[in-house]
Amino acid sequence: MVRDDDQQAGRWGVGAHPLLTAASSLTTGLAAAHGAIDAGSDPSWLAAEDQGQLLRTLGRAQASLDALLMRVLTACSGPDSIAEGTAARSAADWLAGEQHTRANRLHAATTLGKALDRWPRLAAALAAGEITTEHARAAVEALDRLPRTGDDALDPDLLVQAETVMLGHCGEFTPPQIRTLGARLLEAVAPEVAERLEAQRLADEERQARRETSFSMSRTGRGTRRFRGEIPELHASILDNALRAITNPRRTHLDGGIPFEDDGPLDGDTVTDGQRLTDSQRLGQAFCTLIENLPTDRLPTHGGSPVTVVVTITEETLRQEATEHGYTGYTGYTGYGTTTGGAPVSVGEAIRLGCQHGVRGWVVSGDGETLHLGRTRRLHTGPQRLALELQHPTCQARGCDVPAPWCETHHRHAWAEGGHTTVDDGALLCPHHHHHRTHDPKYETRWHPDDTVTFHRRC
Structure with missing residues (x-):
């Protein structure tokens, strides 16, 4: 910006710069408007049409004043400015100090003012009060995402077209709607470039996701394991859909839980007997169901079999249980099972898993001699x-x-x-x-x- 010190000292006189005069006129006009209301000129006395005209005029004036403040804040932050003369980092910081307020809003105004220098049509519309500051900010966010340098830089004519499109949106939609439309702006003005950049972005994002993928488990000492990790969005979406499909058949209620027992409260497990489960509990149980239904015959072998549940039980206990309870009195078993990973599992749970995974029964004598190593089974084909x-x-x-x-x-x-x-x-x-x-x-x-x-x- 060219300084006009000679003009200020000569033609207009010291302190009579047009900007100072305009600013003074603004404060004078606003003081007159407030004075009119204080003197009894109630805006509600106006006819509805006149009230609308007054509100529209004030709204346009507000937008225009915002645009003027942005331009002045930007200009007064350079060399020989009030900011430099007072050792303030910027005019926004200086003004915030004068007003005893935080500078966030003023910094945002300065940033938007600099961005509007790149989009003169939006800047002119804001200065004229034709669009609001929030509309301008939403449109600039979309326009600044367009490629303006490098091999994919858009032609100047396309940039003008894009700015015209966003300016038109400002007259029809709200700022949040403009942000939504702005996300597809490149597709609207340059679909070939958009497709190429989107493919590149997704490829980069997927590579980064693979690098950041992790999973770990630790024992809690309470019969559970805590796990944590990070997986790509694609796999998370697949997992979420699978868990929701598993929980879908169960009837939900207004409190967001599900009745796991449908015939009243029962003694026993506080989670599954007569309780309403939270959404996280339902998903946790669905995750366990998903694990139990893994197609183990398609997994890589580990130790000879993908998933093998070994049920270890003494011959004496087996004969006693078969005599007293048959093979359905699971709670009476005194043996136990272990998975190939070494996790202990009750005999009853092991037999239940037999419906889903390979189970091998290992019957031993009292002195540990192997009497029978049972057959394994597969899922139904x-x-x-x-x-x-x-x-x-x-x-x-x-x-x-x-x-x-x-x-x-x-x-x-x-x-x-x-x-x-x-x-x-x-x-x-x-x-x-x-x-x-x-x-x-x-x-x-x-x-x-x-x-x-x-x-x-x-x-």
């Missing part, structure tokens, strides 16, 4: 599963309408009793009836001629 779904479109628990694709396969004749993985011996049960009824020793399972099953509380 794809064709077997399809046949079951064709026969039973929903969960086979009587009255349950959970769709078959959300159900789990189950052996009617327990695997521990020598059951086989066949369609005739197979059944489809939703996670609730499979986990918390069939494999719950508190319930008796009764199959009926119509291929439905009911559960009855044991006395």
